[in-house]
Amino acid sequence: MTGFAQPAASPPPAANARLVTLRGRSGVAAGSYRYEGDAVDLSWHRHDLHQLEYAFEGIVEVETAVARYRLPSRQAVWIPAGLAHKSGFVKARTVSVFFDPVLVRDTAGRARVLPVEPVFREMIIYAARWPIGRPASDQAADSYFEALAHLVVEALDQERPFYLPTSTDPLVTAAMRYTDAHLDEVSLTDVCRAIAVSERTLRRRFHTATGMAWRQYLLHSRLLHAMTLLSHGDRTVLGVATAVGFDSASAFSRAFQAYTGQTPTAFRQERRRPPRLD
Known part of the structure; x- marks a missing residue:
């Protein structure tokens, strides 16, 4: 990928984006998902959970109805629950942490690129031990994700301007x-x-x-x-x-x-x- 994906002429509204449910029947409050792959473009969709995606290497791009976000490695993108978006990956290794909206109250409702300080990064890495699809949660996982959610709330006020508008x-x-x-x-x-x-x-x-x-x-x-x-x-x-x-x-x-x-x-x-x- 040598530049931003072409801006969409008329991005679909959230109502037209398919809903992806992430935790199945387990009802866990939070969990993680690892991704590693070459050039992939995902279709428009939205999640039932908030997503924090951290790129260890490669490039991740996220497009919403109003902006195109560029995520260089060693940065994270925040995608709130219910936000219609599509993602593209180029030779990327990422880990995503998904949160029930109860854990992170985000009233802005928009995607953001966030800085990731060392402690924040290490906590995201460690969160990978608890996949979002696990059959049940436990007290250690719940406590850990609550602590990580507090760091997310702080980071949301420090967004990076790594995006372009769409029209x-x-x-x-x-x-x-x-x-x-x-x-x-x-x-x-x-x-x-x-x-x-x-x-x-x-x-x-x-x-x-x-x-x-x-x-x-x-x-x-x-x-x-x-x-x-x-x-x-x-x-x-x-x-x-x-x-x-x-x-x-x-x-x-x-x-x-x-x-x-x-x-x-x-x-x-x-x-x-x-x-x-x-």
Whole structure:
């Protein structure tokens, strides 16, 4: 995957997404699920439980009706119960923890990418000993997941901006597609020429549909794509900067650090360390 999946022209509402029940007849309050696989795209669905998915390696993308989230390795995505979404995985190893909504009260009802501090990560790893499909729970598991739920609540207030908006406006969707496909040298003039619209009209409709200016969208798309390139492949930092449209490595590094909290080199080194899942 070299960039975001194409934005949907009209994402289906939650009512049209199939409901996936995760705990069968056991009625456990929480549990985990491991995933390891190559390129997979799951269809639109929703869960009866909250999901916290942590990526040990690879790339995970989650699309909802209003946004597309990029999950680089060593980050987690929160997907609240009942939220219609679809997920894509590329050479990913993940572990998900599912919570009954009683354990984590999330009134926002939207997906979020969360930072994962070392203690939080180790607790997610340890949670893998209790699969969501187990036949019954026990006091140790219940106590453990209650403690983990408290950490989730704290993390929900520290979300990372690793997402792009989607739109049902076909003109705005076309602009997003063209932008994402030409990050190395795209301009607003290029986009407007490609989709046959004036710059004034596109600026107005883009902001109305997404709440952000086209140039802000471009910057976020470039940085999100850079995260993928830094996680995979052997390009230099300058090579990554050039590939996503920055004129210099220094300008790219400043923008990347402001967006992620890490320099490109530190980001790459962290994701190149062998992942641990045991």
